[in-house]
Amino acid sequence: MHHSRLLQQCLALSLLASTLALHIPVKRQIIKKQSSPNAVNASRMSWSSPNLNLVTGFEDLSNIRYAGTLFLDGQQLEVILDTGSPDIWINTTGVTITHFTNTSAYAEINYGDGDLLSSIQGSVLLTQATFADIAVENQAFIYAISDGSTGSSPLGDPVDMVLNGLVGLGPPSEDSSIQDSLVQANSSVKGLTLLQNIFAQNSDLPQYFTFWIARNDGNETTDGGIFTIGEPSPELAQILDAPKLNLSGATDHWEAHADGVFINGQWYNATQSGEHNLTVIFDSGTPTANVDPYFVDLMYKSIAYNQTDDGTYFVPCDVQVNVTFSFGGLPYAMHPIDMTELIDVNENGPVCIASYGYLFNPTIPGAFLVGDSFLRNVYTLHHFNNWTTLGDPLPYTQLLSMTDPVAAAEEFELLNDDRISAFIDIALEGVTPTSVLPTSASSTSAPLSGITSASIPPTSAPVSSLSVPSSAAPSSSSALSSAVPSSAPLASPTAASFVTAASSTAPPSLSSSVVPQQSTAAGADIAKIDEALEADPSASSSSVDLSGLTRNTYIIMGLIGAALVLLIIICALVAKSASATRGYKRVGSAVQIEQHQPYTSEYRD
The missing domain is CATH 2.40.70.10 (Acid Proteases)
Known part of the structure; x- marks a missing residue:
């Protein structure tokens, strides 16, 4: 469902x-x-x-x-x-x-x-x-x-x-x-x-x-979710x-x-x-x-x-x-x-x-x-x-x-x-x-x-239980003062988490053999990939394609016409079936077969 x-x-x-x-x-x-x-x-x-x-x-x-x-x-x-x-x-x-x-x-x-x-x-x-x-x-x-x-x-x-x-x-x-x-x-x-x-x-x-x-x-x-201070x-x-x-x-x-x-x-x-x-x-x-x-x-x-x-x-x-x-x-x-x-x-x-x-x-x-x-x-x-x-x-x-x-x-x-x-x-x-x-x-x-x-490989099996190798001993780590592209202090609202986003456009499609995909990759920047796949000659435009629209219109009109023809055929068959049964009459001397109680025992699997 x-x-x-x-x-x-x-x-x-x-x-x-x-x-x-x-x-x-x-x-x-x-x-x-x-x-x-x-x-x-x-x-x-x-x-x-x-x-x-x-x-x-x-x-x-x-x-x-x-x-x-x-x-x-x-x-x-x-x-x-x-x-x-x-x-x-x-x-x-x-x-x-x-x-x-x-x-x-x-x-x-x-x-x-x-x-x-x-x-x-x-x-x-x-x-x-x-x-x-x-x-x-x-x-x-x-x-x-x-x-x-x-x-x-x-x-x-x-x-x-x-x-x-x-x-x-x-x-x-x-x-x-x-x-x-x-x-x-x-x-x-x-x-x-x-x-x-x-x-x-x-x-x-x-x-x-x-x-x-x-x-x-x-x-x-x-x-x-949950946010507390001083107590879990x-x-x-x-x-x-x-x-x-x-x-x-x-x-x-x-x-x-x-x-x-x-x-x-x-x-x-x-x-x-x-x-x-x-x-x-x-x-x-x-x-x-x-x-x-x-x-x-x-x-x-x-x-x-x-x-x-x-x-x-x-x-x-x-x-x-x-x-x-x-x-x-x-x-x-x-x-x-x-x-x-x-x-x-x-x-x-x-x-x-x-x-x-x-x-x-x-x-x-x-x-x-x-x-x-x-x-x-x-x-x-x-x-x-x-x-x-x-x-x-x-x-x-x-x-x-x-x-x-x-x-x-x-x-x-x-x-x-x-x-x-x-x-x-x-x-x-x-x-x-x-x-x-x-x-x-x-x-x-x-x-x-x-x-x-x-x-594309099949989905990897989930790891039900993982044990950390004994050699994985914690070591000291130093401060990451500039791990994220930033100028002064490490700005968590993440690098351009607040950068103004210009008008966003959808990515053009890849070739029919590849499903198109786009990106939010990254925590340090909020903005957009503009025409990420623009170089692909098979990519479709995000603007209106008049020739494509006309072609699609013809296709749709053809499909609608075929559907109408099919509907007419179905109606004709139904009408024919109805007319074929008009000559039947009830047989008055028909014997009614004795009715039996249905089997109602509980089904067990």
Whole structure:
């Protein structure tokens, strides 16, 4: 029944595409801001605790942004929750702060570099803030009034425009842009981060927060999952017993050393050059992931049928990529549905790209910048550990696996059908969905040699139990100050996570032997691949093709004519059959056969 509905939708979409000769835009629907955000009391999972400090309004916006509610000066604001940066910035559009202290400092946060450089900047103000029902006084934040002189403004991102700003949830560090600006302004204000203030002003509160990011079920805005401060969710309290993964040092992002990674059942614990230092950065401000190209190739190259110049792999939507990370000797499986991104459905079928894209020029080989596609599979605890300055005990992270690889493999087909169905529903409703595609993609891409639709290997068997090789001993990891293309500090709202997206166009089709695919590859850039397959002479245009439209019209008229002829023939046969039975009369002397009780014994198999 499920497949029948999906087939009907595909046929409807196919007919629509063939009659109009138009390509469905590569966009996701932009979410309208809800008047009353859903409180994260974990109602979907039936978890509750009256003493938990829950972040209200924790929402999932189409698997692109995870937002919560912050009160500043009594105003309720919806903000991005970002574990990859420490500071707060608020978009002044539609927000007026009336009770504040002006520090006279002016701060700027840069995202990306080169042509993708964007920034937010504004005055540093102090006001009362409330987060997770915990109030703090004199909270420093950037009142962002303009973008930088180069590049695009993060305030212009289509998804972020429905939000009011960003709350940095990074570890305590000395890399805060707000704190740097206060020092330069010779201010006596310390400019502590929101979490630093919460823990400093509530000494009896354990210095950690936990979160789990829910997977979007096809709706535009859903409950975001779990977010607590000072206490774990009761049903997941075992996270307190998980291995403690220390930071490598003072840094503005949460990171940990990984023992290694299983890719389709094969163990890898070293880079291509043989270095055993795999550093994983956890960044909720990144929708997908960017990692060392060596590992991206291991994950996708054998199943991909095309690749852009920036490394984005086009892959079949129905092929499972099995990846399991190891931290502290424990396995953490990724759901295969999170390893690919559906970004289009056109006349040739669904279009998917790899969720893990290339991380270029990392300072540490083997770096993994993992965003929400990873974080949906783990319950995460980040502990400040009373850190205040260099030499103190280091902050640490604990992880609890939320994905059973066997169950994930079994439900993959259903989840894949659901996401395709949801995408088609949006397209047939005439809504313009929003795309999350990197601007750095080239306008041309050559197909991978030797890879065709017929050469795609069967789905890899799920790994039911994985044991980390004994040689996989944790090693020290150093800070990844510039693993992501960025100018100053590692900006988690990920490199151009807020870069303004220009008008998005759908990718032209590949040849009929290859299903077209496009890309959100990358956590560090939100933009788009414009005409990713433009160089392919067989690619169809996204504009209206008049000759094709005329040809399709003739074909449709021919089909309709054939259907009418068939209908006439059927009607004639029915009429003939009816006339043939008119001569029959009831036989009055017919003997009625004795009726017997039917056999009703219970059927047993």
